Amino acid sequence: MSEEKTVAAPFPGVFYRRPDPESPPFVNVGDVVEAGTVVGLIEVMKMFQEIQAGASGHVTAVLVENEQAVDAGQTLLTVE
Amino acid sequence: MTARLGVLTEPPRGTHYTFGGDEWIVVQLSEAMSLDVNLKAQVLTRALAEKALPGIVEICLSNASYMVRIDPDVVRPTVLVEQLRELEAAHSDFRSITLRTRIVDVPVLFEDEWTAATVQRFRDRHQRPDLTDLEFAAELNGYGSTDEFIDAMVSAPALVSMIGFVPTVPWGYQLVPEERQIEVPKYVRPRTFTPERAFAWGGAFSAIYPVDGAGGYQLFGMCPAPIVQPEQSLHDFRESFSFPRPGDLFNYRRIEREEFDEIRARVTEGSFRYRLAELDFTPAEWFARPDETVAAMQELLYGA
Amino acid sequence: MALEILRPGLMTTVQDEGRTQGYALGMPPSGAMDRFSYHVANALVGNPSGAAVLECTYLGPEIGFSQATTFAVTGADLPVHLNGKEIQPWASHRAEAGDVLGFGFLRSGARAYIAVAGGIDVEPVMGSRSTYTLCGMGGFQGRALRAGDLLPVGADATGTPGRSLPAALVPDFAGPAELRVVVGLASYRVTPDSLAAFFETEWQVTPDANRVGYRYRGGLVEWVPRTQPRGAGSDPANVVDIGYPIGSIQIPGGTEPIALLNDAVTGGGYATIGTIISSDIQVAGQTKTGDVTRFCPVSIDAALGARQEARARLAKAREAIEARS
Numbered sequence: 136m137s138e139e140k141t142v143a144a145p146f147p148g149v150f151y152r153r154p155d156p157e158s159p160p161f162v163n164v165g166d167v168v169e170a171g172t173v174v175g176l177i178e179v180m181k182m183f184q185e186i187q188a189g190a191s192g193h194v195t196a197v198l199v200e201n202e203q204a205v206d207a208g209q210t211l212l213t214v215e
Numbered sequence: 216m217t218a219r220l221g222v223l224t225e226p227p228r229g230t231h232y233t234f235g236g237d238e239w240i241v242v243q244l245s246e247a248m249s250l251d252v253n254l255k256a257q258v259l260t261r262a263l264a265e266k267a268l269p270g271i272v273e274i275c276l277s278n279a280s281y282m283v284r285i286d287p288d289v290v291r292p293t294v295l296v297e298q299l300r301e302l303e304a305a306h307s308d309f310r311s312i313t314l315r316t317r318i319v320d321v322p323v324l325f326e327d328e329w330t331a332a333t334v335q336r337f338r339d340r341h342q343r344p345d346l347t348d349l350e351f352a353a354e355l356n357g358y359g360s361t362d363e364f365i366d367a368m369v370s371a372p373a374l375v376s377m378i379g380f381v382p383t384v385p386w387g388y389q390l391v392p393e394e395r396q397i398e399v400p401k402y403v404r405p406r407t408f409t410p411e412r413a414f415a416w417g418g419a420f421s422a423i424y425p426v427d428g429a430g431g432y433q434l435f436g437m438c439p440a441p442i443v444q445p446e447q448s449l450h451d452f453r454e455s456f457s458f459p460r461p462g463d464l465f466n467y468r469r470i471e472r473e474e475f476d477e478i479r480a481r482v483t484e485g486s487f488r489y490r491l492a493e494l495d496f497t498p499a500e501w502f503a504r505p506d507e508t509v510a511a512m513q514e515l516l517y518g519a
Numbered sequence: 520m521a522l523e524i525l526r527p528g529l530m531t532t533v534q535d536e537g538r539t540q541g542y543a544l545g546m547p548p549s550g551a552m553d554r555f556s557y558h559v560a561n562a563l564v565g566n567p568s569g570a571a572v573l574e575c576t577y578l579g580p581e582i583g584f585s586q587a588t589t590f591a592v593t594g595a596d597l598p599v600h601l602n603g604k605e606i607q608p609w610a611s612h613r614a615e616a617g618d619v620l621g622f623g624f625l626r627s628g629a630r631a632y633i634a635v636a637g638g639i640d641v642e643p644v645m646g647s648r649s650t651y652t653l654c655g656m657g658g659f660q661g662r663a664l665r666a667g668d669l670l671p672v673g674a675d676a677t678g679t680p681g682r683s684l685p686a687a688l689v690p691d692f693a694g695p696a697e698l699r700v701v702v703g704l705a706s707y708r709v710t711p712d713s714l715a716a717f718f719e720t721e722w723q724v725t726p727d728a729n730r731v732g733y734r735y736r737g738g739l740v741e742w743v744p745r746t747q748p749r750g751a752g753s754d755p756a757n758v759v760d761i762g763y764p765i766g767s768i769q770i771p772g773g774t775e776p777i778a779l780l781n782d783a784v785t786g787g788g789y790a791t792i793g794t795i796i797s798s799d800i801q802v803a804g805q806t807k808t809g810d811v812t813r814f815c816p817v818s819i820d821a822a823l824g825a826r827q828e829a830r831a832r833l834a835k836a837r838e839a840i841e842a843r844s
Contacts, residue, residue, distance in 0.1 A: 226743075237826055247748035248759045278760050278761065378545050379785035383545055398750075445656055
């Protein structure tokens, strides 16, 4: 099975790949994720919301930079 | 563009009547703060409330201005502005009008442990990280010691010149002549935390933070008594969740830790009441004899 | 009857028409940011005007119904699901006990409204059920909803399923927003060229945009040099602290304008240059982070005209809903 799945931003804001500046990214290309694995944070309205993968697989691409502004529905990463 | 919309292009000379969209009228009496201009705003807002003009939803006092929230379906904003101009013209002798108000004993524990910890935590956001807020403000205002500076802050009551920013914050402008007004800058960058009931000063105004929150005023002490109580169980809050009222005279009083703890206990058990006295305040009397007028007010509050 | 919050969404609060008193004590009105969508949601389920609804910002909640009832979703454009099956927004539907209401991702707009027959029945505070989260007052425990909350709904109201708003009357939230502004307040503090440029700039909504206010990015404002008046502070963006009307636009530092909205701070020391007209507050409230906003100067008479138009549009929507039920 090599069906490609995407994780999209549920709402607009600023995407964070790390829980804090000193920590490693939540996920890197090649990492295995499961449904519910936290892959990043989006900050909006001074609130941070965890973004979770919707299905299991390994990460094939991370499409947005740390602290990049994202729009609702924008693809953040792909999972295969 | 501005000419077409009838908007000022020069600073206003005198009172500036201006629309805040279709639901607000802002009346800026002066660009500069003074006791005189706030007392004028106090007199005008009270007179306006008494007139109960149709279409006025709420009247909001500010320091050197006031604001009216209106229902433009009941009164045209342009018509109401004319009525407000007439009101101002009819009260040119506002200094001789007596304001019924109250003088309140507001205990303050200066240099308390809670604001001291906050002051230290946000030192990197302050203009003088090497001093405490109190030391900085005392030095800036030319006082030889923090004790002398505290004495000045508690020497005369503060007129509640505006309430707001967030609910119930009382802004106090001290009843002292201009040359004795204390003035301090705000923090260079605002703090992300201020403890509930902190006593503070920013610009020419004293203030009390009703609840925990961000803030930029210089922190000097802590009040034991609340100024907001949403559950309204304490005696002083039965009519409103807000203790401060526009025009109140807050007489700050320096207390020690023992009295602070005792007041806290009374607040907790629900028996606390502010010590206060109702009085008639005529601005003209204060302008003629400021220190004597203040002494008489304080005598009324504390007894001979 | 109760609603069980299974997932809260990002920021879901109880809102109604808001308070009319309290500003003089620093209490903002709160209330639904998008009045049109709010009123239509109540009209669809057959609630009286003024009933409390849920306002959901950016991310929809997941809600379980404890009993059969009627509900409607209006406002922001996002897929609405009942038990996982997509249903029509801007229409009233019947939910059975145990049914689950859910949402897909936001397409346009910022705030969706969920009305339930009988209204959200929290205790009114100062005459309103609206939540003011900044001070934890009103609404459901003064806060945004959390998973596990059980929201009381007004009793003995069955509502009217099967009503809908004609598509032609559904607002379109996509594309740049235009907010009409009555110029004034301390606009004389800004140079005429800079004031003109302000109204030609395409401003972008920053992530710092919530019910208190929206911060925008995209231009600069130049202040008229002056000796600061007594008590105003040293920064040219500062004035002697003054009351802020709802909708007023201030420009701290001259770089990022802030428009104050329903949960506004009621006053402060920044120069304000104008006020968004009351009928366009709801337009601002349906813009989201990253959206383009333009401000358009209008006269007070035009503002009053727009107010009448907004009222006529709502009346037309109500009539159309009644006619189709």
